Amino acid sequence: MILEQQWRAPVKQVTLEIPAGKVDDRDQGDLRACAVRELNEETGLAAEHLDQVNATASSVGFSDEVITLFVARGLRPVDHALPKDQDEELSLLKVSLKEALEMVATGQIIDMKTVMAIYYWASQRVN
Secondary structure (H helix, E strand, C coil): CEEEEEEEHHHCEEEEECCCCCCCHHHCCCHHHHHHHHHHHHHCEEEEEEEEEEEEECCCCCCCCEEEEEEEEEEEECCCCCCCCCCCCCEEEECCHHHHHHHHHCCCCCCHHHHHHHHHHHHHCCC
16 A cells, blocks of 8 residues: 655644545546546556545534545556645655554554555455
């Protein structure tokens, strides 16, 4: 799994997260196009296969935000890298499933969408 390490002002700490972003005008409402664009911008990678997993309401008590999770497989460097957002300072980290689960268990990963992605990954590896 590719994780991004970045400062998050609301929680006043550096977090580890999966690549993510908001749908904007460039995506014309297409969630898949947004996932492709964000993967390019934030990691410089493209996916051979991009599969939608689910959509989850992040905090139904006070927000209408819905996060749609995609799994990207067959990653390769992009031919044309898109620029990162001006306020993004990202470092990339590649981790195994075992490492990712340990990072959740020890509180190194606190981001909900990332925890959801890790648990989804773990559920797919169960026989």
